Amino acid sequence: MVDFAGWSMPVQYSSIVAEHTATRTGVGIFDISHMGRLRFDGPAAADFLDHLVTRSVKDQTPGQIRYALVTNDQGGILDDVLVYHMQDAAGGSYWLLVVNASNREKIVDWILPRLVSAADVRFTDATTDWAMLAVQGPKALDLVQPLVEADLAAMKYYTGAETRVGGERGIAGHGGIVSRTGYTGEDGCELIVGAAAAVSIWQTLVRGGAVPAGLGCRDTLRLEAAMPLYGHELSEAIDPFAAGLDFAVDLEGRSFPGHAALVRAKADAARPKRVGLELAGPRLPREGFGVFAGERQIGRTTSGTFSPTLEKPIAMAYVEREFAAPGTQVAIDIRGRQEPATVVKLPFYRRGRKGNAP
Amino acid sequence: MKPDELLFAKTHEWVHVTSEGGAKVATIGVSAFALEALTDLVYIELPKVGRAVKAGEAFGEIESVKAVSDLYSPVEGEVIAAHDSLLDTLEKLSADPYGEGWLAKIKLTSEHSLKDLMDFKAYQKQCAEEGH
DSSP: OOETTTTTSSSSOHHHHHHHHHHHHHHHHOTTTEEETEEESTTHHHHHHHSSHHHOOTTTTTBEEEEEEEOOSSEEEEEEEEEEEEOOSSOOEEEEEEEEEGGGGHHHHHHHHHHHTTTTTEEOGGGGGEEEEEEEEHHHHHHHHGBBBSGGGGOOTBBBBEEEEOOTTTTTEEEEEEEEESSSSSSSEEEEGGGHHHHHHHHHHTTOOOOEEEEEHHHHHHHHHTTOOBBBTTTTTSSTTTTTTTGGOOOOOOTTTTTHHHHHHHOTTOOOOOEEEEEESSSOOOOOOOEEETTTEEEEEEEEEEEETEEEEEEEEEGGGGGGGTHHHHHHHHEEEEEEEEOOOSSOOOOOOOGGGO | OOGGGGGGGGTSEEEEEEEETTTEEEEEEEEEEHHHHOSSEEEEEEOOOOOEOOTTOOEEEEEEESSEEEEEOEEEEEEEOOOOOGGOOOHHHHTTTTTTTTEEEEEEEEGGGGOOOOOOHHHHHHHHHHHH
């Protein structure tokens, strides 16, 4: 167990590679209750969030979920978040912001002073009232479907719905949210349920075949899928365009903190680029290793691991633009020795289409 | 070999000392406890034959998906054998850490450092404390 932003969390239950493979081929279950869950109610909630994040959210229909960024006035990334537009049973609308555990306090502190001038928004940090489980893998939806009212197959990727999440043997379920989201590059869903109900739902899913999966394989899975991780690929010193997250920034006709700085950043052709690296040798690149072209350092790794799917070491790095083309030969300094690496196209892994799943 | 026939370093290497033609030779390995903590091994680097090592000197590295760790020589002497084929058969290490998973043999130039090693019982106690 390790301390992660104040939460005690397992790196692995059995083995990172075994849990990784189970998620790619069957079902893995992750306790992601550490993620911050911030709720916004009231008629002005949509407008408030639209002025908070980099992406237009006002046009999100109920049930839609969007990936967006919260940026500071300099355009640096404070956090990457999911914005949920939800509808309750009575037809009322509310919003959720799911934020990184490590940034929750920072984001709450960023939000609170802005609420003073927003009269028609009620804000609740609901993190500890709710637990959150990610059920991921090609067999995830079949496993979860009997436990929830919502028709998972009919739900599109990046949508969510309030639903009852059942206990065992038809015992009346608990109120919760199911969404077709995840951080593994695999199909699957995430469940937000009352904290008191989480253990029995976890146990039911594990009995049904879900393999408990820890932080270690959460990292190898997201890395293969080239999903950025805050504190590694993302920070207040990195702008969204260098991170390759252009899709998460709507600049036209909008205003949010950092807007002007991002207009300038977008025009800057000299910014470094996030790339993937594959290594031929067995030693693993990890965070913060220098990337070299000959004698010259041209970048730095932000994450690295052994890819269980590709069976070789991989890394993500920021490098100077002229070295960012796939096929470029570079070297990574792994504890004093230069190991050859090749720039490759991201992601390292893309799941097969549904019909191809085993 | 059975673990209770071995001596252990704080840094999780094990040592088995035998007499070969008048000289004392230490066979070195890594404990099952350390291998379980690392899991999913991807790489090991062993010292070269002929290298002189001091007790406590880093003489190699062992890496898993989870973490990388230096290997420390638990004794002082000269490396006379290195189990180089392990790199291609890392599964041997986890399957038989006290036998087929040996790392190196060192001809002792001093027996002084053996005093700092623990028996299996004392080592287990250290592991139990680290496990918390």
